[in-house]
Amino acid sequence: xxxxxxxxxxxxxxxxxxxxxxxxxxxxxxxxxxxxxxxxxxxxxxxxxxxxxxxxxxxxxxxxxxxxxxxxxxxxxxxxxxxxxxxxxxxxxxxxxxxxxxxxxxxxxxxxxxxxxxxxx
Numbered sequence: 001x002x003x004x005x006x007x008x009x010x011x012x013x014x015x016x017x018x019x020x021x022x023x024x025x026x027x028x029x030x031x032x033x034x035x036x037x038x039x040x041x042x043x044x045x046x047x048x049x050x051x052x053x054x055x056x057x058x059x060x061x062x063x064x065x066x067x068x069x070x071x072x073x074x075x076x077x078x079x080x081x082x083x084x085x086x087x088x089x090x091x092x093x094x095x096x097x098x099x100x101x102x103x104x105x106x107x108x109x110x111x112x113x114x115x116x117x118x119x120x121x
Contacts (some may be wrong), residue, residue, distance in 0.1 A: 003052055010045035010067075013103060016096050017041030017074060019088045020036065020087055030086055037077045041068035045102070061111060068107040075100045 021037040044067040051067065054060030059109035078097045087093050 007045065007048055007052075009099075010048055010103065013099050014042045014045050016092070017078070017098070020078070020081065020093060020096060023087065024081065025086055027086075029084065032087075033077055033081055037074065037081070037095070040070045040073040040077060043067070044074075044107075057114060061118065062116050064107060064114065065112050068104065068111060070101060071104050071107060075104065 010016065018038050018041060021034040021041070023032045024037075034101075047063055047070065050065035050110045051060050054063055078093065078100060081087050082093055082097070
């Protein structure tokens with residue numbers, strides 16, 4: 001996968017996840033989860049852009065780990081939303097959760113590969 005493909009995938013993910021956040025109920029819980037979801041789901045795309053301009057392999061790995069951390073936070077947030085049943089369209093929620101899980105796998109593999117390449121030099 002090319003860097004631009006992954007960046008576009010992260011942007012598309014952020015758009016879909018923030019749509020969920022924007023459509024949560026206007027309750028204390030809904031507002032809290034919406035804010036968290038909007039922040040954590042947009043952060044991977046933003047941090048991935050920074051990772052592409054990493055000053056070293058170690059800097060690249062660090063920024064990729066930040067992306068992974070935010071993706072994991074987003075996933076837990078989506079699980080809470082799902083279990084609380086506060087988003088009406090379960091098909092959209094399941095699709096976003098599936099994409100989130102795939103992105104976590106991509107970042108986990110990328111970080112592992114980058115670390116192995118750094119250790120082999």
